[in-house]
Amino acid sequence: MLLNQFETLNTEFFEKKGIHAEVLQKLNSINKGAVYRWIDQYKDLLEKKFSYALELKIDALYENRDAIPMNELASELEKIFNQNQ
Amino acid sequence: MTLIDPNNTQAILIGASEFDFANEGFQNLPNVKSNLVEFRRLLIEMVGIDKNQICMMLDRDNVTEITSEIIGIIPNVLDTIIVYYAGHGIYRSQNFYLATKKTRPEEPEYTGAMPSKRLVDLVIKKARVKNLIFIIDCCFSAMAKEGVDSRGKNVFFMTAAPSNQAAKDESPENAYYTAFTHELLVILKQGIKNAGEILTLQDIINHLNKQLTDKDLPEPQSSAHGSPDKLGICKNPAYQNISLTPGTSGVGKTGLMSQNDKDKSSETQLEPLLFLLPNRERQKHQLRTTIQNYQGQWQHPLLCFIYGDNSEYGEFVRCLLEGFLPTDNVLSKYFGAGIFNREIRVDEFQTVEKLHQDILWFLESETNTAAKKEAIANKLAREQQPIIFSIRIFTEDLADWQDKKTIIDGFIEFWADWPKMIAQRHPFLVFLSFNYKDEKFSFVKK
Numbered sequence: 214m215l216l217n218q219f220e221t222l223n224t225e226f227f228e229k230k231g232i233h234a235e236v237l238q239k240l241n242s243i244n245k246g247a248v249y250r251w252i253d254q255y256k257d258l259l260e261k262k263f264s265y266a267l268e269l270k271i272d273a274l275y276e277n278r279d280a281i282p283m284n285e286l287a288s289e290l291e292k293i294f295n296q297n298q
Numbered sequence: 299m300t301l302i303d304p305n306n307t308q309a310i311l312i313g314a315s316e317f318d319f320a321n322e323g324f325q326n327l328p329n330v331k332s333n334l335v336e337f338r339r340l341l342i343e344m345v346g347i348d349k350n351q352i353c354m355m356l357d358r359d360n361v362t363e364i365t366s367e368i369i370g371i372i373p374n375v376l377d378t379i380i381v382y383y384a385g386h387g388i389y390r391s392q393n394f395y396l397a398t399k400k401t402r403p404e405e406p407e408y409t410g411a412m413p414s415k416r417l418v419d420l421v422i423k424k425a426r427v428k429n430l431i432f433i434i435d436c437c438f439s440a441m442a443k444e445g446v447d448s449r450g451k452n453v454f455f456m457t458a459a460p461s462n463q464a465a466k467d468e469s470p471e472n473a474y475y476t477a478f479t480h481e482l483l484v485i486l487k488q489g490i491k492n493a494g495e496i497l498t499l500q501d502i503i504n505h506l507n508k509q510l511t512d513k514d515l516p517e518p519q520s521s522a523h524g525s526p527d528k529l530g531i532c533k534n535p536a537y538q539n540i541s542l543t544p545g546t547s548g549v550g551k552t553g554l555m556s557q558n559d560k561d562k563s564s565e566t567q568l569e570p571l572l573f574l575l576p577n578r579e580r581q582k583h584q585l586r587t588t589i590q591n592y593q594g595q596w597q598h599p600l601l602c603f604i605y606g607d608n609s610e611y612g613e614f615v616r617c618l619l620e621g622f623l624p625t626d627n628v629l630s631k632y633f634g635a636g637i638f639n640r641e642i643r644v645d646e647f648q649t650v651e652k653l654h655q656d657i658l659w660f661l662e663s664e665t666n667t668a669a670k671k672e673a674i675a676n677k678l679a680r681e682q683q684p685i686i687f688s689i690r691i692f693t694e695d696l697a698d699w700q701d702k703k704t705i706i707d708g709f710i711e712f713w714a715d716w717p718k719m720i721a722q723r724h725p726f727l728v729f730l731s732f733n734y735k736d737e738k739f740s741f742v743k744k
Contacts, residue, residue: 218706219605230714233600235588237581240606240614284613 242280245271248290267293299498301530302429304346306377310421311338312364313356314385314397323403327467330384331356332643333435333479337382340486345532351375357399360410364398365420372421378429378529381421384479387414387436387465394441396434414442422449429526431499432456435478437464440519448523454499456506459516466515474643474660478518481509489536496530503527578614585618586628589725596722599713603706604731615641615688615729623686632725638681640664642689649701650708657689657712672717679721688729706730 219236227234248271270293275281281289315330334354341347353371358364372379386397388406395401395411402409414434422430430451434442435458443455458465458478469480485502493501503520511517520527585602592600604614623633642660644653662669665677678685691705701708709730719726 218704219603222603222706230710232710232714233592233595233598234603234710235584235600236603236605237584240578240581240604287613 240283242282243286244280245275248275248286299496299528299530301496302345303377305348306375306427307345307347307351307380308371308375308378308427309338309341309347309352309380309382310368310371311352311354312358312381312383312385312396313354314358314383314399314401316357316399317386317397318400319402319409324386324397324401325467327385327476329468329474329476329479332474333384333476333483334382335643336475336483337479340483341380344486344535359400360398361412361416362410364412365417368417368420369424372425372427375425375427377427378431379421379425379427380431380433381417382433382435383417384435384476387434387438387441389438389441394438394444396436396442415445418442418446422447422451422453425451428452429529430454431526431529433482434458435465435476438462439465443519443521446521446523450524452524452526452529453522454526454529455519455521456499456503457519460519463516468663470513470515474641477513477515478506478510481506484509486532487535489534491536493534493537495534495537497532497534498527499529499531500527501534502531578617581614582618582622582626585622586626589629589632589727592725596725597719599716599726599728601710601713602727602729604729615690615731618729619686619688633684635683637684637686638678639686639688642687644689644691650703650705650711651701653705653708654712661687671715675717675719676721678726679719682723684724685722685726686729687727688731691730691732 219239222234222236249268252267252271274286274289274293311334313330313334315327317324317326320326334356338349338352338354341352342349353367355364355367383396386401386403388395388397388401388403388411390406393407394414395406396414396417397403397406398410398412400410407413418432421432428451430448430453432442432454433456437459438461439457439459440461442457444461446453446455458476466477469475469477471480475483482502485497485505490497490501490505493505499520499522503518506518581604588600588602619637619639623629623637625634640660642657644656658669658671658674661674665674667673667677689709703711713728
């Protein structure tokens with residue numbers, strides 16, 4: 214499997230091949246804590262009431278789920294922000 | 299303004315990219331294939347049409363193959379049908395034909411070409427929908443909108459060129475698409491600044507006209523029966539009515555700072571792009587460090603492999619290119635003043651050799667030089683700006699893969715003997731990412 218091969222690529226291998234290369238850390242699904250941290254960047258800019266509502270919506274989004282794939286999460290976050298327009 | 303109902307919309311994407319008689323006056327049109335793939339993606343992602351409601355017909359032998367499939371699908375939708383054709387247009391004996399794979403340019407009527415009027419009449423007659431949208435990207439394509447009987451339906455035509463003019467088979471800005479379709483894709487992806495929240499057909503054609511004629515490309519043509527021009531197609535990604543502004547106190551009804559309340563000199567727009575970046579700090583940090591360590595070794599390409607368990611890679615790379623590299627505190631000194639950035643999409647290959655060939659052909663066309671690594675490297679070094687190639691492998695299961703080596707092996711081999719670019723004074727990055735839907739598919743044929 215190609216994913217397995219990504220895991221095994223390392224500096225030694227690249228040096229042997231004579232190339233400059235880097236495997237970026239795996240793009241995993243996103244857990245709730247990471248979304249909170251992301252929103253934290255904008256905390257000062259958000260109205261307090263909205264910030265609280267946002268947290269509730271994020272909680273609801275993650276109900277029964279540990280992590281959400283980025284594409285789905287991005288779309289949900291957009292919806293949540295747009296609902297408040 | 300009314301909106302199309304994506305749940306009740308059918309798209310029919312027809313492409314003719316390879317021709318059996320390519321040596322008799324037709325050239326093959328490889329960009330047509332990428333037109334279809336990307337247009338399909340955007341119809342799903344931006345317009346909201348279900349993938350099962352998009353019928354893609356690429357390189358069909360003749361008109362019957364196309365029309366019989368159309369007859370089978372169009373009665374099933376009630377709101378809108380979008381018909382898109384990209385390929386060669388031929389005018390013969392007072393008729394306008396859309397070429398298929400078996401078409402001979404001199405005798406389209408006898409060699410399976412599709413009379414455009416027959417296609418249009420068929421769709422209008424058979425469809426029970428309210429709206430019909432025809433998008434024709436080929437030479438002389440405005441002929442397709444002549445003499446149409448709309449039967450009281452809303453019918454909108456958008457064509458790549460006037461009836462007496464050839465269309466451009468390659469966009470000057472992106473050699474992977476035809477010129478007209480490239481602009482259309484850009485609109486769907488990026489939206490139109492100063493347009494409303496919803497893009498209408500009229501917004502789209504107006505913007506297409508401006509963009510293409512500003513670049514001295516053929517002027518797109520349009521016509522409307524009924525009032526489909528006011529039909530809303532999708533959200534306008536460039537529509538901005540929310541933004542985040544550091545250091546101000548105004549708060550709008552969105553809960554975010556309103557545009558009017560803020561100190562515009564310090565504003566930071568909340569682009570939709572940012573929604574794709576939560577929790578990617580580690581990757582960004584890693585890339586930053588790698589590029590810093592690579593400093594001074596610009597003569598060699600730096601390969602970056604992007605992988606994971608979600609199909610977000612294209613967007614992730616776009617985030618890096620648009621939202622990270624040019625603005626990062628450390629990296630903006632390299633990438634802030636412009637990037638020679640090209641995306642290479644590879645979706646049909648069976649061996650490492652073919653993969654190498656596809657990459658080389660793309661680089662050849664992008665640099666307009668010989669298909670030799672040495673020549674391409676020399677040409678690239680003269681760009682005098684950072685170079686980033688984003689190579690995206692599109693596949694769901696690599697069912698056709700026939701090589702013992704994996705794609706990754708092949709990709710590394712290609713760049714391992716890349717000539718040293720002595721004159722290169724800027725970073726040269728090559729991203730490799732895969733677009734596939736589910737890792738449960740066998741990714742390499744055993």
